[in-house]
Amino acid sequence: MKGFFQKLITIDVTKQETSVESIDDTTLKAYLGGKGLATHLLLEKNPPKVDPLSPENHFIIALGPVTDSKIYGSCRYGIFSKSPLTGFYAESYSGGRVAVPMSRTGYDIIVIKGASKEPVWLEISDTGVKFHNASDLWGMDTYQTEDKVKERCGVKGCGAMVIGHAGENLVKFAVVENDYWRSAGRTGMGAVLGSKKIKALVFHGNAKREFYDEDRIKNYANEIFKEFKDHPATNIYKTQGTPVMVGVLNKAGGFPTRYWSKGTCGHWEKINAQSMNERLNVVPKSCISCFMGCGKLSTVKEGEHKGLKIEGPEYETIYSFGGLCMIDSIEDITWLNDICDRLGMDTMSAGNLSALAIEASLQGKIADKLQYGDAKLVAELLYKIARREGLGGLIADGIKAASAELGMEDQAVHVKGLEPAGYDPRALKGMGLAYSVSPRGACHLRSTFYKPELSGVIDPDQIENKAELFIDFEDRCTLFDTLILCRFYRDFYPWEELGKIIEMTTGMSLSKEELQAVAARVTDNTRRFNIREGLTFKDDRLPKRLISEKLEDGKEITSEQVEYLVKDYYQLRGWSDEGIPQN
DSSP states (O other): OTTOOOEEEEEETTTTEEEEEEOOHHHHHHHOSHHHHHHHHHHHHSOTTOOTTSTTSOEEEEOOTTTTSSSTTOOOEEEEEEOTTTSSEEEEEEOSSTHHHHHTTSOSEEEEESOOSSOEEEEEETTEEEEEEOTTTTTOOHHHHHHHHHHHHOOTTOEEEEOOHHHHTTOTTBOEEETTTEEEOSSSHHHHHHHTTEEEEEEOOOOOOOOSOHHHHHHHHHHHHHHHTTOHHHHHHHHTOTTHHHHHHHHHTOOOBTTTTBSOOTTGGGSSHHHHHHHEEEEEEOOTTOSOOOEEEEEEOSSTTTTOEEEOOOHHHIIIIIIISOOOOHHHHHHHHHHHHHHTBOHHHHHHHHHHHHHHHHTTSSSSOOOTTOHHHHHHHHHHHHHTOTHHHHHTTOHHHHHHHHTOTTTOOOBTTBOOOSOOTTTOHHHHHHHHHOTTSSOSTTTOTHHHHHHTSSOTTOOTTHHHHHHHHHHHHHHHHHHTOOGGGTTTOOHHHHHHHHHHHHOOOOOHHHHHHHHHHHHHHHHHHHHHTTOOGGGSSOOHHHHHOOOTTSOOOOHHHHHHHHHHHHHHHTBOTTSOBOO
16 A cells, blocks of 8 residues: 555564564555554554553554655654553654654554663664664763764664653653654653663664655645645744743633642743743744744743753743743743753653642642742752652652652642643633543643634533534544644644545545544544553543632633533443443
8 A cells, every 4th residue: 555664563672683564455444554553553462451661561653654755744753652651541742853764764663562681772774673782871861862873873864762861760751852852742651661771763764655646745735835834823833833822821711820720820921932032042943844833943042041952942841830830931941841851851741740749848748848930949850850869759650649649639630640731621621521531641632622712613611512523623633643744734634635645645535434434443442442451431530629629710610511521522432421432
């Protein structure tokens, strides 16, 4: 089938052996690539109830049939496993430049199992896999590691995925980094690599995907560029990036502040997109095959962090440190972002847990002295987390374990062990459904349902009939993840355009109903994986804190509303009252 190599490589790190197998047309037609194929393989290969940090847990790297094409938004990869943070389904995605050399290795899927006794880095190419000793790299930060392994590989244009101190020390929200600042950031995938003693993976090769209609793809890409290069959404991403959401959410009363106690932030203008553009030297930066320029290569102009350069900070980092931790300096948030990137740590979980620790300190539950707004104390805590020192060792095990140990379970804000993004469900009730039913926990990206609620497509307070529109958004996002495409092209690739993209790349002609069936099949499989690992319908609920406390403007979401939304979702999905797929 066009658009695929139809090849899967399994790498046994314990034995330092590899095997290659073909992927049949039937499987590809049923699941496409990316998330669909990876989830199918997780169900097939992962032992039920496996310890996420054991050698038996598989780590899967997946590409889609649009990878290394001219389709805009296609330079992304996904990683899949069982999460050490939640104990359930793990998925994470990243952009940048590494997806192209990854694809040039000639594989649609890379499956890694086992664990090395000593640190290793893997060199994966179209001629095979080489295992290199990484003992001298163990302990390096992510930037240093990426530089070193690319230098040692010695192949121009190679790409690398790496972990930092957090992954090495099995911090359960450790990330996988590429291109310095791009993060496969949620569910603790860096810890899975760390448990296998894999410090880095480097990719290169000369294999090229054959697409069904190269000329049509080229013409289509040109048309998309002409139509959308000056689109208002494009201009917003290019000039302000995701930090534009600081103002949007604060105005909507849904900007999580002071560890979820408020929906508005008094210092929001000090940490918004305008402040970032004024106080930092900001240059738009794009992935390959992209005209958005949503990435912001930012350099601190003055102060104690003068000269510090990162790509970011993104909205979610600003909300977690600037809102939840009440840090009112965009320079300090940029600094904390850099620390997390170097250590290989999820900024969203780190910010949420830092704010919980501040609350624990203020309530006298711990001896550590922490304060809202103190970036230096938060920075010290981040290093302690990565090294598992003192309070950091407790926090490193994630919010479920930390809140239980601190006696703060009723205050902890998470679903399935994953903290929410910067969209308070008391102000945006559809996000309450999104957080409740996402397979990886309180995730905003599986549906991006804040988009229709904030733009007026549907009333944020509406409960009845909301699940129907939600499923349409979720299904389309699932198709994005099977291909694998960037979420920021959601305005440009509605259902009809996704059908065109699949036909141009693979040759398959699928109606909207057939595309929805693929998405539903993938969603059912993620659900089956979670149920096998112990998930019940009781896990599809918001935390007590969010349904028992109102925001300062009186906005709330009740347990009855969440119950209604979730049950309606189950029914529309064709699941039982207990949330079990029936097909």
